[in-house]
Amino acid sequence: MKIFVDQVKCQNHGLCAISSPDHFELDADGELRYQESFDEENIDEIEDAIDSCPLQAIALNRDSA
Amino acid sequence: MDSEDVRKARATHWYARTDWGIAVLSYEDSSFLLKNPRLTQGSAKWPSQHGVFDGHFDRWWQKTLLVLEGDEHNRIRRLVNPAFSPRRIEPLHPRFQALAESLVDEWIDDGRTDFAGRFAAPYATRILCVILGIDERDWKKIHELASTIGLGLGITIQENIAQIDDAIVELTQYAESLVLSRRKSPQDDILSTLVETRDADAGKLSDQELINLIILLIFAGIDTTRNQLALAVEAFSKQPDQWEKLAADPERYAAKAAEEALRINPIGRWISREAAETFQHKERTIEQGTTLHLFTMTSATDPAAFDDPDRIDLDAERAPHFAFGGGVHHCLGHFVARADIGVALTTLATRMTDLRLGEGAEWLPDSGNTGANKLPITFTPRS
Numbered sequence: 446m447k448i449f450v451d452q453v454k455c456q457n458h459g460l461c462a463i464s465s466p467d468h469f470e471l472d473a474d475g476e477l478r479y480q481e482s483f484d485e486e487n488i489d490e491i492e493d494a495i496d497s498c499p500l501q502a503i504a505l506n507r508d509s510a
Numbered sequence: 511m512d513s514e515d516v517r518k519a520r521a522t523h524w525y526a527r528t529d530w531g532i533a534v535l536s537y538e539d540s541s542f543l544l545k546n547p548r549l550t551q552g553s554a555k556w557p558s559q560h561g562v563f564d565g566h567f568d569r570w571w572q573k574t575l576l577v578l579e580g581d582e583h584n585r586i587r588r589l590v591n592p593a594f595s596p597r598r599i600e601p602l603h604p605r606f607q608a609l610a611e612s613l614v615d616e617w618i619d620d621g622r623t624d625f626a627g628r629f630a631a632p633y634a635t636r637i638l639c640v641i642l643g644i645d646e647r648d649w650k651k652i653h654e655l656a657s658t659i660g661l662g663l664g665i666t667i668q669e670n671i672a673q674i675d676d677a678i679v680e681l682t683q684y685a686e687s688l689v690l691s692r693r694k695s696p697q698d699d700i701l702s703t704l705v706e707t708r709d710a711d712a713g714k715l716s717d718q719e720l721i722n723l724i725i726l727l728i729f730a731g732i733d734t735t736r737n738q739l740a741l742a743v744e745a746f747s748k749q750p751d752q753w754e755k756l757a758a759d760p761e762r763y764a765a766k767a768a769e770e771a772l773r774i775n776p777i778g779r780w781i782s783r784e785a786a787e788t789f790q791h792k793e794r795t796i797e798q799g800t801t802l803h804l805f806t807m808t809s810a811t812d813p814a815a816f817d818d819p820d821r822i823d824l825d826a827e828r829a830p831h832f833a834f835g836g837g838v839h840h841c842l843g844h845f846v847a848r849a850d851i852g853v854a855l856t857t858l859a860t861r862m863t864d865l866r867l868g869e870g871a872e873w874l875p876d877s878g879n880t881g882a883n884k885l886p887i888t889f890t891p892r893s
Contacts, residue, residue: 456545456830463587463591467607499840499844
């Protein structure tokens with residue numbers, strides 16, 4: 446299972462980086478950077494990041510290893 | 511804000527100088543600056559700028575999410591965001607719908623009504639009651655308190671501060687009783703979720719933070735939706751073709767109707783930011799402490815970003831607007847607002863045609879929260 450961000454939808458508001466700072470961050474130019482992989486134990490904060498995105502641009506790709 | 515002068519200025523340059531700071535006019539620059547971490551929200555100074563230095567309102571204001579920055583802001587935001595997610599809001603749609611229908615039933619046969627008083631105010635307030643699990647019979651009292659605290663955002667704050675402070679005290683007591691009752695018997699509402707967040711997380715959200723947040727939700731969640739509904743109806747009254755399109759296929763167009771109304775006629779005509787450090791944007795050096803006003807309606811009707819920008823077009827694919835602000839201060843309740851405005855507009859469109867504004871509307875001036883206190887409308891009920 447991997448994190449997928451729709452870069453067309455994403456507007457770089459940065460609320461995901463508040464919910465899950467270990468997996469999402471805004472770089473010096475204000476552009477979103479994220480890690481696709483995560484440990485299962487962090488699933489709660491990843492889900493909070495998904496919920497908090499104003500554009501609903503984040504999804505979990507359940508088919509990815 | 512909608513003047514020819516502002517349009518001309520927008521066509522000429524990305525910003526204009528004003529007596530109150532830099533006005534950012536273009537879509538491109540608004541989008542970049544709104545989310546720029548070098549700019550803070552900067553509203554903490556608001557009361558002191560208007561001669562209010564202490565008291566119940568000021569102490570509450572200094573601790574609201576609206577003005578907090580950095581770690582303290584992020585900690586509270588992280589805890590409360592999930593309570594306002596689409597999956598928490600979705601199940602409430604039928605209740606929004608039932609409320610909208612029952613309000614329309616009260617005046618639909620008359621062919622006219624005061625939209626602001628007979629729909630927008632009770633709808634916005636009672637939805638807030640549903641969200642927080644407040645007894646809907648208390649809505650008039652809640653509406654009055656929210657309006658009084660709303661005076662704290664007006665430039666006449668100093669002359670009204672005694673009653674504003676009283677309203678904060680009364681709402682604090684009300685919020686305390688709500689928290690106590692949910693702690694004793696949790697219900698299926700957002701308030702219970704917030705109370706549990708506090709309890710389960712060993713004091714991460716303190717009682718005081720919870721009370722402050724409830725006051726903010728009541729204050730910020732009512733007037734905003736109330737006014738936005740009036741502005742939406744005004745916008746659609748000028749475009750009967752789009753109103754009929756919405757009525758013909760409400761499921762398809764509900765969300766787009768809300769977005770387009772928010773885009774061309776938002777309650778917040780501008781969003782303010784303050785430079786936390788000196789930085790360069792394009793050819794301009796923005797000094798630390800500079801105030802920037804991002805003109806919401808002006809950027810969202812910028813011809814450089816939108817085709818036929820001043821018209822509602824329910825079939826157009828539009829870039830995102832900034833009616834809910836942006837960056838880490840993006841409106842917490844936007845999913846609620848989007849849902850309840852969409853439900854309200856589709857309900858109204860499916861029940862009324864020939865929608866027109868009547869005589870005697872009372873509009874608030876352009877501000878961070880404009881709208882109508884009185885909005886007479888006429889219409890023909892659909893059979």
